[in-house]
Amino acid sequence: MDYFALQNGELYAEDVPLSRIAGEVGTPVYVYSAATLRRHARVFREGLAAVPRVHCAFAIKANPNLAVLRVLAQEGFGADVVSVGEMKRALASGMAAKDIVFSGVGKSRAELAAALDAGIGQFNLELEEEGVVLAQLAAERGMTAPAVLRVNPDVDAGTHEKISTGKAENKFGLPIDQAPEIFARLAKLPGLNLRGVAVHIGSQLTSLDPLEAAFNRIGALVRELRAAGHAVTHVDLGGGLGVPYRPGEEPPSPADFGAMVARVTKDWDVALMFEPGRVIAANAGVFMTQVLWVKPGVTHPWVIVDGAMNDLARVAMYDAYHAVEAVRPSGEMITANVAGPVCESSDVFAKARKIDTVKTGDLIVLRSAGAYGATMASTYNSRPLVPEVLVEGANYAVVAGRIAAETIMSEENVPDWLK
Numbered sequence: 001m002d003y004f005a006l007q008n009g010e011l012y013a014e015d016v017p018l019s020r021i022a023g024e025v026g027t028p029v030y031v032y033s034a035a036t037l038r039r040h041a042r043v044f045r046e047g048l049a050a051v052p053r054v055h056c057a058f059a060i061k062a063n064p065n066l067a068v069l070r071v072l073a074q075e076g077f078g079a080d081v082v083s084v085g086e087m088k089r090a091l092a093s094g095m096a097a098k099d100i101v102f103s104g105v106g107k108s109r110a111e112l113a114a115a116l117d118a119g120i121g122q123f124n125l126e127l128e129e130e131g132v133v134l135a136q137l138a139a140e141r142g143m144t145a146p147a148v149l150r151v152n153p154d155v156d157a158g159t160h161e162k163i164s165t166g167k168a169e170n171k172f173g174l175p176i177d178q179a180p181e182i183f184a185r186l187a188k189l190p191g192l193n194l195r196g197v198a199v200h201i202g203s204q205l206t207s208l209d210p211l212e213a214a215f216n217r218i219g220a221l222v223r224e225l226r227a228a229g230h231a232v233t234h235v236d237l238g239g240g241l242g243v244p245y246r247p248g249e250e251p252p253s254p255a256d257f258g259a260m261v262a263r264v265t266k267d268w269d270v271a272l273m274f275e276p277g278r279v280i281a282a283n284a285g286v287f288m289t290q291v292l293w294v295k296p297g298v299t300h301p302w303v304i305v306d307g308a309m310n311d312l313a314r315v316a317m318y319d320a321y322h323a324v325e326a327v328r329p330s331g332e333m334i335t336a337n338v339a340g341p342v343c344e345s346s347d348v349f350a351k352a353r354k355i356d357t358v359k360t361g362d363l364i365v366l367r368s369a370g371a372y373g374a375t376m377a378s379t380y381n382s383r384p385l386v387p388e389v390l391v392e393g394a395n396y397a398v399v400a401g402r403i404a405a406e407t408i409m410s411e412e413n414v415p416d417w418l419k
């Protein structure tokens with residue numbers, strides 16, 4: 001459920017007409033709804049009401065905008081970060097260091113040190129050597145680093161291969177069969193408080209079965225570690241819950257997910273951590289763009305819009321589907337292709353899609369763009385970096401400005417010998 005809906009024939013974000021934002025901020029632009037973010041955060045937490053000791057860490061990579069993080073901090077969420085840049089954002093948004101989890105397969109030594117100095121709550125280790133280095137860095141500081149081992153359960157998440165992370169051949173996590181010996185060696189190191197395990201098998205999961213299979217393997221590993229005399233107090237079950245992108249899609253709800261988690265983990269007796277990203281943010285945002293031209297095509301007309309793959313990469317990267325809607329629908333429909341101005345044939349948002357009839361100057365939105373949208377934007381083709389707006393009730397604010405090509409150029413330099 002979200003708070004983007006038609007009022008008097010025109011699409012609104014909460015109580016603000018999208019056309020007003022387009023008029024005042026320009027297009028292309030991302031628009032987020034704070035009420036939707038808050039609702040998703042609450043529904044996710046309520047889904048887990050039957051599970052004792054839950055910690056929710058928003059996966060910042062899904063949407064790192066400071067205002068978005070501030071809303072989620074107010075909802076009691078911590079953060080799952082994959083770089084020091086993301087850690088700085090979490091801290092700047094008011095999240096407590098102890099509520100930050102540091103994931104990622106390639107944390108640099110400098111990043112590990114910076115995260116220790118910030119006092120973050122947990123390091124999710126990806127390989128034994130990382131644990132050795134972290135233990136050393138912590139010992140040098142007279143600290144003990146709270147850590148868990150991320151294991152790869154070798155489960156097929158059944159999602160797009162580019163967002164699948166839990167198969168043995170993926171780069172993420174330690175092979176689950178090697179986890180007990182690695183755990184035993186790392187647990188001995190002073191400087192490390194190795195307290196549990198983590199798993200994350202992929203994103204946009206539309207079935208609970210692979211998650212349940214992975215969690216069952218984690219449960220067996222927890223029993224094995226305890227049998228070997230280790231204290232296991234924390235398990236991080238990652239993120240990955242899918243969202244509806246197409247009309248009629250009904251992925252498992254947070255309540256379904258919570259019921260499965262409660263059943264599978266009932267004897268675990270650990271603090272459980274979750275790292276939802278997409279399920280919180282995706283449907284809390286739209287990408288708004290204006291029609292530049294309607295160009296005749298061989299089979300269908302090309303609706304050329306001012307937004308492009310550099311602003312919203314998901315379609316070009318993952319063949320993703322985003323629903324296309326006119327901000328002021330006339331009631332008439334056409335079958336068309338929707339594409340941006342970037343000089344790549346992959347810069348196409350929709351092909352042979354039945355959409356509202358639009359003409360030059362009309363506004364359209366691509367729905368479900370609040371996660372993995374602006375965060376992946378670039379300035380390819382020397383386009384400005386796309387701005388972001390947050391709406392709450394009748395208020396809205398530009399929460400990330402449009403960064404002009406001139407500003408990017410000002411960081412570039414022609415060396416003296418070329419002058």
Ligand SMILES: *Cc1c(COP(=O)(O)O)cnc(C)c1O
Pocket residue numbers: 059061062080103104200202203204238239240241275276277278279
């Ligand atoms: C990307 C990621 C997440 C979030 O995934 P969603 O599908 O957005 O919920 C959580 N944990 C880790 C380790 C990740 O890499």
